[in-house]
Amino acid sequence: MPFSTSPGDFESVLKPLWLRAQSGDEVAYRQCLGMLAARLRGYLKRRLSGLPDEVEDLVQETLLALHLQRGTYDPSLPVSAWTMAIARHKLVDLWRRRGRRDDLHDDVDEQMLAAAPDDGGARRDLAVLLTALPDAQRQAIVLTKLEGLSIAEAASRTGASEAAIKVQVHRGLKRLAALVRHDAKDAESTGVLQG
Numbered sequence: 001m002p003f004s005t006s007p008g009d010f011e012s013v014l015k016p017l018w019l020r021a022q023s024g025d026e027v028a029y030r031q032c033l034g035m036l037a038a039r040l041r042g043y044l045k046r047r048l049s050g051l052p053d054e055v056e057d058l059v060q061e062t063l064l065a066l067h068l069q070r071g072t073y074d075p076s077l078p079v080s081a082w083t084m085a086i087a088r089h090k091l092v093d094l095w096r097r098r099g100r101r102d103d104l105h106d107d108v109d110e111q112m113l114a115a116a117p118d119d120g121g122a123r124r125d126l127a128v129l130l131t132a133l134p135d136a137q138r139q140a141i142v143l144t145k146l147e148g149l150s151i152a153e154a155a156s157r158t159g160a161s162e163a164a165i166k167v168q169v170h171r172g173l174k175r176l177a178a179l180v181r182h183d184a185k186d187a188e189s190t191g192v193l194q195g
Helices: 007-022 026-047 052-072 079-098 121-131 135-146 151-158 162-190
Strands: none
Touching (some): 007 026, 007 079, 026 052, 052 079, 052 121, 121 135, 135 151, 135 162
């Protein structure tokens, strides 16, 4: 499907795939993630033109959050609006970590967005996934992505260089994304997509 289609067309293809993925269809899940990753890259590139190195990290963070929160998805909402709400929160978190108060322009209809209740399941899933990472990657992700420290603050706290923190975060997010894909594959083999 070309990604230049209108938001309604995008949603009309995405939502049935997402619902099949929620029912355990691993192929549909991969297709959804691919479609959403492409859409997220465009959304984040427009907003982070001065920080191109952050785009892929935020795409991966958003996809990871989607995976961890997939059980909270409300089928009455558009999948794309739910996804963009998560991406926007990740973007705001980035600006907060960087100490910026820039006006964030958003093309998502905020009336379509709803906060998902936190049942603790996502935190447990994330804790399990984080234990699979090497210590340096886990620590870098916890400090920068979960505690909200800047790269400089995380480097100061750990004694590592800023470049090393950036590398560990990037590698850790890539490894988490691979673990999430593996988790989805395992779910397919058992016939149930966890959530």
